Amino acid sequence: MIDLASITKEELTELLAKHGQPAFRAKQVMEWLARGVRPLDMSNLPKALREKLSELPFGGAEIIDVRHSQKDDTAKMLYELEDGNIVEGVLMRYSYGNTLCISTQAGCRMGCAFCASTLNGRVRDLTAGEMLSEVTAVERAFPADDGKKRTVTNIVMMGCGEPLDNYENTVRFLRRATAADGLAISPRNISLSTCGLVPKIYQLIEDAPHVTLCISLHAPNNDVRDRLMPVNKSFRMEELIPAAKHYADVTGRRVIFEYALVDGVNAYEECAAELAERLRGINCHVNLIPLNSVKERDLLGVTRAYAHTFAGWLEKRHISATVRRELGTDIDGACGQLRNKHAEENS
Ligand code: SAH
Numbered sequence: 001m002i003d004l005a006s007i008t009k010e011e012l013t014e015l016l017a018k019h020g021q022p023a024f025r026a027k028q029v030m031e032w033l034a035r036g037v038r039p040l041d042m043s044n045l046p047k048a049l050r051e052k053l054s055e056l057p058f059g060g061a062e063i064i065d066v067r068h069s070q071k072d073d074t075a076k077m078l079y080e081l082e083d084g085n086i087v088e089g090v091l092m093r094y095s096y097g098n099t100l101c102i103s104t105q106a107g108c109r110m111g112c113a114f115c116a117s118t119l120n121g122r123v124r125d126l127t128a129g130e131m132l133s134e135v136t137a138v139e140r141a142f143p144a145d146d147g148k149k150r151t152v153t154n155i156v157m158m159g160c161g162e163p164l165d166n167y168e169n170t171v172r173f174l175r176r177a178t179a180a181d182g183l184a185i186s187p188r189n190i191s192l193s194t195c196g197l198v199p200k201i202y203q204l205i206e207d208a209p210h211v212t213l214c215i216s217l218h219a220p221n222n223d224v225r226d227r228l229m230p231v232n233k234s235f236r237m238e239e240l241i242p243a244a245k246h247y248a249d250v251t252g253r254r255v256i257f258e259y260a261l262v263d264g265v266n267a268y269e270e271c272a273a274e275l276a277e278r279l280r281g282i283n284c285h286v287n288l289i290p291l292n293s294v295k296e297r298d299l300l301g302v303t304r305a306y307a308h309t310f311a312g313w314l315e316k317r318h319i320s321a322t323v324r325r326e327l328g329t330d331i332d333g334a335c336g337q338l339r340n341k342h343a344e345e346n347s
Helices: 009-018 024-034 047-054 128-141 167-178 198-207 222-228 237-251 269-279 304-316 337-345
Strands: 061-068 075-081 086-094 097-101 105-107 122-125 154-157 190-194 212-216 255-261 284-290 321-323
Touching: 009 024, 061 128, 075 128, 086 105, 086 128, 086 337, 097 128, 128 167, 167 190, 167 198, 190 198, 198 237, 212 237, 237 255, 237 269, 255 304, 269 284, 269 304, 284 304, 304 321
Parallel strands: 097 154, 154 190, 190 212, 212 255, 255 284, 284 321
Antiparallel strands: 061 075, 075 086, 086 097, 105 122
16 A cells, blocks of 8 residues: 555546545645645645545654754754654755755664664565655754755665665655655755665666665675675675676766775775775775774774775775765764664663
């Protein structure tokens, strides 16, 4: 069953026709939905229709807690879904606009050794409507200033969960997020991050608007990647790197490789050299992140100065690389940390 928050105009028109409603109602409802307004508050609809629509599953996500960073303008949110599940999001302010990091699953089953989101496995997939509601809830909580229409100009799918492990909902979300009568965000301003589910990367080119693809690589070879990411047992780097290249070639979009630097594991100069060879000839960029140590995991990060040195090793070999800006470190900015804390505090 499709939730109302992610319905298309065609689906809605069909639904309304069944209830004997004129076609112009669809436009009215779509305008409300683009702002995340629930049926009972759709004030220009007849009361009977509002009540009818309110009986359908909506796919809501309500902000139940916001933490503001003291160091920068970052805000971390906890959302509650209608069944009580909790997911998290981060709003980051940049000069060019605001980026919202959204979750795609409650928990995650990918098992990456450094990640807090996966500690208790996957609870369930989020619906497309719930992902859209994460955005519209932020729009309502932080209205855009100086007359701008939207607070959220950019979206990164880098919160809890693996988007390509929730494929159908992710595709539906991307279509609605970019649709003119949806959130109307340009695909260029949306990034999807995956740990590397290779067949789904190929499928995504066919099924969804061409967003920026980010690959969580974190290793220069299979040996190192096997230690950090169980998904590498199913999809080897010999398949993953060509899939990334194919995405870049077909879509014309530069692929981003994410690389969290883990002290004593993947941060040696030989790693940079090997990585540079692997990525040669691909329209790509490497985003370096000093690993955010998670208290349940015994892996350690490197200093920012060291990360810049590593970037230099890649640049020297003509691979474009930057160190990701660090935001919200005082508010458990890394994925899954706040959600876990909330679960502990409430158990
Ligand atoms: N499942 C997707 C998206 C969610 S994770 C993926 O794997 O890409 C978003 C990014 O944060 C990924 O690159 C992930 O590897 C990284 N990440 C997770 N835990 C981290 C940590 N403790 N420190 C730094 N990066 C981390």
